Amino acid sequence: MLNYIWFGLMAIALVVAAFLGTADAVTKGAIDSAKTAVEISIGLVGIMTLWLGMMRIAEAAGLVTMLGRALRPISRVLFPEVPPEHPAIGAIVMSIAANMLGLNNAATPFGIKAMEELQTLNPEKDTATNPMVIFMAMNTAGVQLVPATMLGVLVAAGSKNPTAIISTTLVATAIGTVISIIVAKILQRFYPQPGGSAGGIGGAAGDPARLSDVDEVQQ
Amino acid sequence: MIRAVLDAISLWAIPVLLVGIPLAGIIRKVKVYDVFIDGAKEGFDVAVKIIPFLVGILVAIGMFRGSGAMAMLTDAIRPILSAVNFPPELFPLGVMRSLSGSGSLAMTTDIVKTYGPDSFLARAAATMYGSSETTFYVLAVYFGAVGVKKTRHAVPTALVGDIVAAIATVAICGWMFL
Numbered sequence: 001m002l003n004y005i006w007f008g009l010m011a012i013a014l015v016v017a018a019f020l021g022t023a024d025a026v027t028k029g030a031i032d033s034a035k036t037a038v039e040i041s042i043g044l045v046g047i048m049t050l051w052l053g054m055m056r057i058a059e060a061a062g063l064v065t066m067l068g069r070a071l072r073p074i075s076r077v078l079f080p081e082v083p084p085e086h087p088a089i090g091a092i093v094m095s096i097a098a099n100m101l102g103l104n105n106a107a108t109p110f111g112i113k114a115m116e117e118l119q120t121l122n123p124e125k126d127t128a129t130n131p132m133v134i135f136m137a138m139n140t141a142g143v144q145l146v147p148a149t150m151l152g153v154l155v156a157a158g159s160k161n162p163t164a165i166i167s168t169t170l171v172a173t174a175i176g177t178v179i180s181i182i183v184a185k186i187l188q189r190f191y192p193q194p195g196g197s198a199g200g201i202g203g204a205a206g207d208p209a210r211l212s213d214v215d216e217v218q219q
Numbered sequence: 220m221i222r223a224v225l226d227a228i229s230l231w232a233i234p235v236l237l238v239g240i241p242l243a244g245i246i247r248k249v250k251v252y253d254v255f256i257d258g259a260k261e262g263f264d265v266a267v268k269i270i271p272f273l274v275g276i277l278v279a280i281g282m283f284r285g286s287g288a289m290a291m292l293t294d295a296i297r298p299i300l301s302a303v304n305f306p307p308e309l310f311p312l313g314v315m316r317s318l319s320g321s322g323s324l325a326m327t328t329d330i331v332k333t334y335g336p337d338s339f340l341a342r343a344a345a346t347m348y349g350s351s352e353t354t355f356y357v358l359a360v361y362f363g364a365v366g367v368k369k370t371r372h373a374v375p376t377a378l379v380g381d382i383v384a385a386i387a388t389v390a391i392c393g394w395m396f397l
Contacts, residue, residue: 001370005374006275014286017287025285030282036277106233119365125367137376165346176350183380
């Protein structure tokens with residue numbers, strides 16, 4: 001799917017450019033975006049390093065497992081393939097919580113950590129598992145309690161009642177999130193999971209599996 | 220009231236976490252600094268690992284935006300939107316929201332300036348921006364970080380979610396603000 005969308009966007013751009021004479025804008029779009037992508041990634045190094053370090057302390061102190069255990073009733077429904085004691089659940093909870101509070105620069109490292117933990121349970125490292133897709137659905141739906149950026153935009157434009165959008169945003173994002181999760185649960189039947197239902201076998205394999213991931217994904 | 224509580228949480232969450240997590244470690248007799256360094260070492264690798272995925276996605280989207288294809292798409296679909304009462308002014312934003320964070324922020328700001336910050340369109344645009352995430356960026360970063368290339372049903376799921384959120388936005392804002 002991503003293969004076709006990726007190629008499609010570029011192919012359409014070329015065809016449209018031929019009609020509208022916007023070839024220079026397409027070139028600029030490509031070069032600027034490549035630069036932006038690297039800037040974003042490098043910009044993540046600092047906060048990534050900080051939060052991955054903090055996350056390791058939280059793990060060693062047993063906080064991540066505790067968090068996972070506390071939210072067991074919810075996680076069992078959303079991520080039945082992940083063993084309840086697995087650190088992935090704690091990482092997922094921390095990432096979603098950071099997202100809800102609008103702490104974007106903490107949410108991304110936590111989210112990546114959660115994906116790494118889910119990857120330790122994955123028998124086929126280049127293919128997404130069901131829990132990964134559910135977690136992605138929750139992230140792309142972007143649950144946020146306070147839409148801080150938008151409040152800023154409205155206030156800057158001189159709005160008399162900027163907070164009017166808080167309730168509408170909450171309802172819209174809640175509907176989007178719930179529907180995304182339901183759609184993911186339905187669609188997963190039509191996209192066979194790697195290794196069948198073997199998603200849960202890695203529970204005891206924690207650390208060694210994580211170390212080997214780093215090498216396996218390089219190719 | 221609720222707003223004040225949420226603001227306080229946003230303000231204090233990071234400093235409290237940065238002290239609270241090591242504090243829990245100290246109580247549990249964890250060598251906090253050593254463990255911190257051990258985890259932090261991975262930071263650079265993870266950030267660098269994302270680069271190829273992000274360059275791939277953002278370049279394709281940058282080309283699409285630059286070509287003017289977005290404007291053509293909007294024009295083509297305008298009659299259908301009018302027929303189902305979806306404000307055509309919001310459609311480009313709805314598409315852009317999934318593709319580009321900076322692009323959709325610019326569009327929202329533009330709508331707010333053009334129609335006034337307390338207009339229906341401005342509030343609906345702000346709700347649309349706030350109620351969703353930049354889908355393709357999120358997918359590229361998270362799947363990129365672990366090297367997953369076969370994303371299975373992740374893209375269709377996310378796109379259905381985005382469409383539902385956009386429709387919900389228009390419905391709720393229409394009900395609240397019109």
